[in-house]
Amino acid sequence: xxxxxxxxxxxxxxxxxxxxxxxxxxxxxxxxxxxxxxxxxxxxxxxxxxxxxxxxxxxxxxxxxxxxxxxxxxxxxxxxxxxxxxxxxxxxxxxxxxxxxxxxxxxxxxxxxxxxxxxxxxxxxxxxxxxxxxxxxxxxxxxxxxxxxxxxxxxxxxxxxxxxxxxxxxxxxxxxxxxxxxxxxxxxxxxxxxxxxxxxxxxxxxxxxxxxxxxxxxxxxxxxxxxxxxxxxxxxxxxxxxxxxxxxxxxxxxxxxxxxxxxxxxxxxxxxxxxxxxxxxxxxxxxxxxxxxxxxxxxxxxxxxxxxxxxxx
Amino acid sequence: xxxxxxxxxxxxxxxxxxxxxxxxxxxxxxxxxxxxxxxxxxxxxxxxxxxxxxxxxxxxxxxxxxxxxxxxxxxxxxxxxxxxxxxxxxxxxxxxxxxxxxxxxxxxxxxxxxxxxxxxxxxxxxxxxxxxxxxxxxxxxxxxxxxxxxxxxxxxxxxxxxxxxxxxxxxxxxxxxxxxxxxxxxxxxxxxxxxxxxxxxxxxxxxxxxxxxxxxxxxxxxxxxxxxxxxxxxxxxxxxxxxxxxxxxxxxxxxxxxxxxxxxxxxxxxxxxxxxxxxxxxxxxxxxxxxxxxxxxxxxxxxxxxxxxxxxxxxxxxxxxxxxxxxxxxxxxxxxxxxxxxxxxxxxxxxxxxxxxxxxxxxxxxxxxxxxxxxxxxxxxxxxxxxxxxxxxxxxxxxxxxxxxxxxxxxxxxxxxxxxxxxxxxxxxxxxxxxxxxxxxxxxxxxxxxxxxxxxxxxxxxxxxxxxxxxxxxxxxxxxxxxxxxxxxxxxxxxxxxxxxxxxxxxxxxxxxxxxxxxxxxxxxxxxxxxxxxxxxxxxxxxxxxxxxxxxxxxxxxxxxxxxxxxxxxxxxxxxxxxxxxxxxxxxxxxxxxxxxxxxxxxxxxxxxxxxxxxxxxxxxxxxxxxxxxxxxxxxxxxxxxxxxxxxxxxxxxxxxxxxxxxxxxxxxxxxxxxxxxxx
Numbered sequence: 007x008x009x010x011x012x013x014x015x016x017x018x019x020x021x022x023x024x025x026x027x028x029x030x031x032x033x034x035x036x037x038x039x040x041x042x043x044x045x046x047x048x049x050x051x052x053x054x055x056x057x058x059x060x061x062x063x064x065x066x067x068x069x070x071x072x073x074x075x076x077x078x079x080x081x082x083x084x085x086x087x088x089x090x091x092x093x094x095x096x097x098x099x100x101x102x103x104x105x106x107x108x109x110x111x112x113x114x115x116x117x118x119x120x121x122x123x124x125x126x127x128x129x130x131x132x133x134x135x136x137x138x139x140x141x142x143x144x145x146x147x148x149x150x151x152x153x154x155x156x157x158x159x160x161x162x163x164x165x166x167x168x169x170x171x172x173x174x175x176x177x178x179x180x181x182x183x184x185x186x187x188x189x190x191x192x193x194x195x196x197x198x199x200x201x202x203x204x205x206x207x208x209x210x211x212x213x214x215x216x217x218x219x220x221x222x223x224x225x226x227x228x229x230x231x232x233x234x235x236x237x238x239x240x241x242x243x244x245x246x247x248x249x250x251x252x253x254x255x256x257x258x259x260x261x262x263x264x265x266x267x268x269x270x271x272x273x274x275x276x277x278x279x280x281x282x283x284x285x286x287x288x289x290x291x292x293x294x295x296x297x298x299x300x301x302x303x304x305x306x307x308x309x310x311x312x313x314x315x316x317x318x319x
Numbered sequence: 320x321x322x323x324x325x326x327x328x329x330x331x332x333x334x335x336x337x338x339x340x341x342x343x344x345x346x347x348x349x350x351x352x353x354x355x356x357x358x359x360x361x362x363x364x365x366x367x368x369x370x371x372x373x374x375x376x377x378x379x380x381x382x383x384x385x386x387x388x389x390x391x392x393x394x395x396x397x398x399x400x401x402x403x404x405x406x407x408x409x410x411x412x413x414x415x416x417x418x419x420x421x422x423x424x425x426x427x428x429x430x431x432x433x434x435x436x437x438x439x440x441x442x443x444x445x446x447x448x449x450x451x452x453x454x455x456x457x458x459x460x461x462x463x464x465x466x467x468x469x470x471x472x473x474x475x476x477x478x479x480x481x482x483x484x485x486x487x488x489x490x491x492x493x494x495x496x497x498x499x500x501x502x503x504x505x506x507x508x509x510x511x512x513x514x515x516x517x518x519x520x521x522x523x524x525x526x527x528x529x530x531x532x533x534x535x536x537x538x539x540x541x542x543x544x545x546x547x548x549x550x551x552x553x554x555x556x557x558x559x560x561x562x563x564x565x566x567x568x569x570x571x572x573x574x575x576x577x578x579x580x581x582x583x584x585x586x587x588x589x590x591x592x593x594x595x596x597x598x599x600x601x602x603x604x605x606x607x608x609x610x611x612x613x614x615x616x617x618x619x620x621x622x623x624x625x626x627x628x629x630x631x632x633x634x635x636x637x638x639x640x641x642x643x644x645x646x647x648x649x650x651x652x653x654x655x656x657x658x659x660x661x662x663x664x665x666x667x668x669x670x671x672x673x674x675x676x677x678x679x680x681x682x683x684x685x686x687x688x689x690x691x692x693x694x695x696x697x698x699x700x701x702x703x704x705x706x707x708x709x710x711x712x713x714x715x716x717x718x719x720x721x722x723x724x725x726x727x728x729x730x731x732x733x734x735x736x737x738x739x740x741x742x743x744x745x746x747x748x749x750x751x752x753x754x755x756x757x758x759x760x761x762x763x764x765x766x767x768x769x770x771x772x773x774x775x776x777x778x779x780x781x782x783x784x785x786x787x788x789x790x791x792x793x794x795x796x797x798x799x800x801x802x803x804x805x806x807x808x809x810x811x812x813x814x815x816x817x818x819x820x821x822x823x824x825x826x827x828x829x830x831x832x833x834x835x836x837x838x839x840x841x842x843x844x845x846x847x848x849x850x851x852x853x854x855x856x857x858x859x860x861x862x863x864x865x866x867x868x869x870x871x872x873x874x875x876x877x878x879x880x881x882x883x884x885x886x887x888x889x890x891x892x893x894x895x896x897x898x899x900x901x902x903x904x905x906x907x908x909x910x911x912x913x914x915x916x917x918x919x920x921x922x923x924x925x926x927x928x929x930x931x932x933x934x935x936x937x938x939x940x941x942x943x944x945x946x947x948x949x950x951x952x953x954x955x956x957x958x959x960x961x962x963x964x965x966x967x968x969x970x971x972x973x974x975x976x977x978x979x980x981x982x983x984x985x986x987x988x989x990x991x992x993x994x995x996x997x998x999x
Contacts, residue, residue, distance in 0.1 A: 226953045228894060273954035276920045313918040318952070319905070 012219035013270045015212045016042065020268075022067040022207045026200045027060055029187035033180050035268060036285055037064060037152075042220050043264035045175020045257055046131055046151040048116075048289065055180045057154040061112045062201060068213055069206035070109035070148060077119040079162060083126035087136050101138070106130055109146050109210075113153035117163040124170055127151065131173040148213050168248065168292055175257045176282070177289035216267075223263040225274040228318050232276065233258050236283055239311045245297030246307060250290045258286045276317045284308045322449040323483045326476070327411075328352040330453040331404070333472045337460035338401040347408055354415040359878040363417040365425055365435065365443055371413045372426040378406035397658075400462035403455055411452050418879060421445035453480075470509065474502050486912020488932075488981075553790035554823050556834045558630065560777055560786040561617040568616060568786050569632030569669065571807050573774040575653035576798055578682045580756060583735040585771040588682050592647040592655060604638040604646050610672030619664040619838055622656065629654040630774050630788075633807060634669040641665035650677035651770070662838075679768030679800045686760050693740055698764040708767050708801045712808055715761045719810035724748035725818055754811040755795040762808070768800040772807070778816050782835065791819045896952035900970035901944055907974060921945045935980060937973065944969050 016038055023034050037060060040047040049057040065072040075086060088104030105111065106127075116124065130136050134145045153174070155166070171177075183191070194200055233255050241249030262278040269278070288304040328348035335344015363371075382402065386395050414422050424444045425435040435441065457473055478498055485494055562568045577585035596605045613636070620630065631638075631654060638646070644658030652675070656663070686694055701718060703711050726748045739760075742753045755771055762769035776794040781787040796809040905915065908928070915924045922945060929938035947966040951958045958966065 224953075224955045226895065226955055229953055272956070273950065275949040275953050277922050280918075280920055311918075313916070316917050317920050319915070319921050 008215060008219055009222070009267070009272060010270075012042075012216045012267060015208050015216045016268050018207050019064070019067045022204065023060070023063045026063040026204055027056060028191050028194070029183035030056065030060065030180055033060065033178065035265075036176060036178050036282065038268060039261050039264040039282065040176040041150055042216050042267065043175060043257075043260040044150075044217050044220070045260060046153070046173060048171075048174040048177040049152065049154045049180065050157050050177055050289075051154075051179040051181070052158050053156055055182065057180060058112070058114060059201065060180065061114075061152040061154065063204060064152065065110045065112065066201065066204045067207055068110070069209040070213065071146065072110045072112070073105040073108040074112040074114060075105050076114050077116050077123070079118060079120060081119040081123045083123050086123065086126050087130075087138050090139055099139075101141075101143075106136065107143075107145060109148045109150065111149070111151045113151060115155060116153040117155040117166055119164065121164050121167060124164065124166060128170060128173060148210065148217075168290070172251055172253055172290050174289065175261055176285045178285045220260070220264045220267050222272075223266045223274060224272060225259060225263060229262075229274055229276060229279060230259065232315070232318050233262075233279060235315050236279070236308075236311060237287060239315055240287060240291055240308065243307055243311065245294045245302050246291055246304075247294045248292040250287045254287050254290050258283060261286055276319065280312055280317065283312055321447060322453060323479065324355070325352060326479060327449055327453055329479070330456045330476055333476060334404055334456040334460045337463045337469055337472065339463065340401075343405065347404070350408075350412060351415050357416075359880060360418040361416050361873065362877050362879055363413060363419065365423045368410075368413055368417070368419075368423050368426040369432065371410055372422070375407045375410050378409075379403075382406055395660075397462050397464075401459050403459045404452070407452065407455070411448060414448055419443070419445045421447045450480075470506055474505075478502075488911040488913065554827055554830075555790045556787050556831060556838075557790050558618060558620040558775060558788035559781065559838055560788065561619075561784065562786075563615070564784060566614060566616075568777050569614075570778075571772075571774055571776055571794065571796065571809065572618075572630035572632055572788070573652055573772050573807075574628045574630045575774075576651045576676070576770045576772040578651070578680075578770050579685065580687060580760065580771065582687075583738055585756070587649070587651050587653070590649040590651055590653070592649045592653075595646050595648055595654075597646070602640050604641060604643075605636070606638075606648060607636045607672060607675045609636055609668070610634070610670035613668050613670035613672075615666060615668050617664065617666050619662060622659050622663050625659045625663075626657045627655065629656060629663075631667055632669040633805075634671055634675075635667050636670065636672055636675070637668050639666040639668070652676050652772075674804045676798075676805050683768035683770060683800065684763050684766075686763050689736070690739060690760065691764075693743060694760050694764045697743060698761055701765075703765055708799075711765050711767060712762065712799050712801055712806075715758060715765065716808055716810045718761075719754055719758060720812055722747060723754065723812070725750065725754075725812045725815045727818060751795045751811040751815060755797050755809075758797040758808060758810040762797065762799050769808075770798040770805070772796050772798050776809075776816070781831075787831070792816070894952070895955075895957070896948070899948050899951050900967045901948035904941075904944070904970055904974060907977070921948070935977075937976065940969065940973055944973060 020034055020038055023037075024031070027034060037047055041064065049060065051057055062072075062074075075081070084104065086104050086106050088102050088107065090099040090101050092098075093100045113127070126136075130145060130149070131151055134149050136143050136145065151174075156163075157179075182188075237250045237252070237255045237258065240246060240254075243249065258279065259274075261282045262274045265278040265282060266272070266274045271278075284305055288308045291304040291307065293302060293304055293307075328351055331344050331348040331351065332341075333344075335341040335347070338344075382405075383399065386399055410422060410426075414420065422445065423435075424431040424446050426432070427446060427448070431444070453476070457476065460472070461469055463469070481498065558572070560568050560572075575587065577587045579586045579588050597603070598605065614632075616632065618631075625643075629638075631652075633652075635654075638654075641656065641663055642660055643656040643663070646654065646656050648654045698715075701714055703714060706714065723742075724747060727750055729750075730746070739753065739756060742749045743757060759769040759771050773793070773795050775788045775792045777786050777788060778792060779787045779789065794809075794811070794815075796807055796811070798805045799808045800806075901921075909915070913928050913931070915921075919927070922942060925936075925938050925941045925945060928936050929941075944966065947958065947962060947969070950962070951966060
């Protein structure tokens with residue numbers, strides 16, 4: 007039964023990651039939902055909370071190509087996409103693939119590079135393809151970007167443009183773990199980093215099954231309407247310059263479906279939608295500067311909308 | 320919250336009763352409650368309701384402007400507060416006779432109306448104004464200030480409204496004592512506040528009463544004795560007197576009298592005020608019994624802020640038609656009102672009945688030491704030996720009339736203390752305060768108790784048989800106790816009136832004409848039916864054409880059959896799984912007061928309830944039901960036969976166990992273990 011098989015794949019990966027990431031069950035759940043739904047994930051948190059470790063743990067748990075780009079201010083688009091080099095022997099240009107031609111791409115500290123470089127990812131993330139030297143090149147079948155950024159340190163950074171933000175299905179932060187968990191993390195790393203012992207537990211085939219099964223999860227018309235109501239409400243909200251796009255509705259549906267699958271449910275229930283609504287919607291909205299300076303956040307706006315819009319029951 | 324049936328009617332009746340407009344209240348109540356029995360409703364559009372709201376606002380503004388143009392006093396504000404439900408009633412009627420069951424927010428709020436203009440396609444947002452209106456009625460009724468009956472009525476209405484919305488999970492035996500406790504505390508608190516206010520007012524008087532300086536004061540009067548320069552007098556008309564043709568008007572209207580003289584000022588000792596009885600039916604304030612022969616006069620006077628001293632003829636025993644909240648007198652003939660109209664028009668009856676003033680005491684014979692020798696030497700020069708008291712008064716009065724001159728120019732030399740001595744010895748001229756003070760002291764020296772009185776002289780005939788009293792006619796004279804009663808003794812040369820008229824402006828005639836016009840309107844209102852027409856009557860007459868037009872418009876308006884199910888929620892039959900057995904559970908929990916918040920999903924709700932009342936609600940079973948319910952509702956595949964039956968069975972069992980638990984709780988106070996014996 008493919009559904010239970012997919013669910014099995016999910017729990018295997020989750021268990022594998024949990025070997026490394028302590029006390030972050032909720033973040034792992036969200037990451038898995040994003041991965042299974044075929045979206046991309048943006049992790050935003052202060053340094054040292056395990057963003058990169060989480061990303062690497064996922065990459066190591068699945069037997070897929072993995073590459074990592076450390077974003078710096080002098081990084082160029084060609085450093086990501088690849089470059090054509092003239093071969094004097096053959097008297098022709100040879101294309102050298104960049105790190106983007108992989109299955110899982112970890113874009114570390116993505117806001118440190120210039121907007122020009124950041125936008126090199128745009129086409130890749132939305133359409134799984136890149137145009138280089140006027141030539142269209144398809145990316146791998148499974149292409150998953152997991153980016154990290156630090157919201158506190160702003161000097162020498164370029165905030166991601168709205169179009170780029172919209173490409174990410176989910177954005178969430180990890181947060182600090184409890185003191186007990188922090189102690190156990192210290193004990194674990196006494197011998198060596200647990201990442202070193204981590205091996206893949208699922209393969210490409212499994213990932214494809216997982217993703218195709220997510221699409222099979224049923225969602226009723228009424229809940230689709232609920233998603234549209236939630237996203238639509240962001241466009242009418244006070245203090246919001248730009249509400250969430252229809253792409254947000256689409257992402258919310260897909261991530262909810264993935265979450266339902268993780269919960270071993272063949273249909274989406276309202277709880278799933280509510281659980282991920284903030285992570286899916288909030289980062290796509292642009293606040294009015296005045297509202298932002300008065301302490302209003304997009305997260306609070308979405309939470310407010312969730313409380314207000316009647317949930318189907 | 321929707322108001323319970325008949326609640327608004329009862330509130331309107333209560334309002335009518337409290338504000339003394341029972342008929343208007345009853346009509347409004349009947350209009351509202353009759354809507355239950357009518358089989359049709361009007362299809363008001365948002366635009367219609369906007370118009371209705373505008374009409375209400377205009378009515379209210381008109382009422383406001385009309386009232387304040389008539390009389391801008393604090394009493395008007397209270398009256399207006401009492402009438403608030405009247406102008407806004409049409410809006411309430413629109414709610415009860417319209418299909419929408421409420422009023423569009425765009426009709427009530429300007430911002431909502433602007434939003435609607437921008438986006439006319441947006442769905443109508445309907446607000447139930449029943450409860451706000453009921454609250455406004457209660458507030459309005461409270462302005463009538465009938466303390467005990469108001470509290471009882473307010474309590475009954477509150478309990479009624481709260482009873483309907485109480486969370487059913489609490490037992491009645493708990494709810495009723497709690498509400499009674501709250502009621503008792505409320506009553507105690509309002510009584511306490513009232514008492515506290517009394518204490519504070521008293522304490523304020525005790526501490527600062529002496530330093531409060533007011534223009535006209537029943538306790539003391541500040542004279543211009545010893546002042547310098549020419550006395551400035553206003554020519555404004557402050558009172559009008561109207562007597563029956565051929566009948567004499569009182570020459571002097573007394574405001575207050577004082578018995579103690581010290582350093583140029585007169586004060587009233589032991590001048591406690593006590594309220595006068597009021598006859599509601601005849602609209603009469605009583606001072607004393609009617610004498611054999613009495614006279615009647617109509618006085619209209621301006622009262623600053625609706626409070627102050629009345630100026631009345633000597634021997635006044637009753638006042639009719641004075642719309643004042645309180646009226647108090649003291650033993651020296653001062654009458655003070657509060658919460659009266661700014662232009663008070665009333666009838667005064669007076670005559671030579673039994674004296675209502677305090678009989679003479681030692682204070683009425685006292686002469687200050689510093690002036691006593693001067694007075695006695697002057698009185699000694701008068702031929703008073705062997706004369707009757709009446710004759711003595713006449714001799715002293717004539718002494719002043721003959722030997723002293725009237726002037727408004729004050730030289731102020733020697734200051735306040737020496738002013739009277741200079742008047743008697745040097746200048747031999749002064750204004751009425753000098754004459755009155757000196758006469759009083761002369762009379763006392765001659766063995767006749769005397770007091771100093773202030774008020775107005777009625778000397779200027781006006782148009783149409785009225786007498787005009789201007790501010791400059793303010794006068795002071797002496798009261799002498801002769802042959803067992805107090806008599807007015809005026810020793811100021813009568814030229815004073817001419818003297819004071821000299822400063823009159825060229826335009827005074829124009830001012831008077833306007834003043835006359837205004838006064839005439841006020842008087843007409845008073846004489847209309849004796850007690851004065853109330854504003855609402857006028858408004859109602861003015862409203863007839865408007866109402867007729869509205870009725871005609873409404874008559875032609877489309878009506879639809881009343882929605883039989885209005886108020887009952889239909890259980891979403893068109894949705895998948897709309898007949899789920901979970902809904903009765905939700906309904907039951909809502910009735911118990913465990914209502915689900917708007918954006919709260921079922922699992923969150925169940926967990927929240929579980930943390931409120933652990934054990935009682937059997938959250939685990941509830942969550943299983945919710946899971947099946949979710950599948951039934953949101954899984955396009957739905958439930959198979961077995962699961963469908965299981966959902967029904969589980970829900971039934973849960974409901975039964977819950978109701979059993981409630982019954983058990985009603986019987987026993989607390990049964991901690993009751994949740995356990997219901998496990999399947």
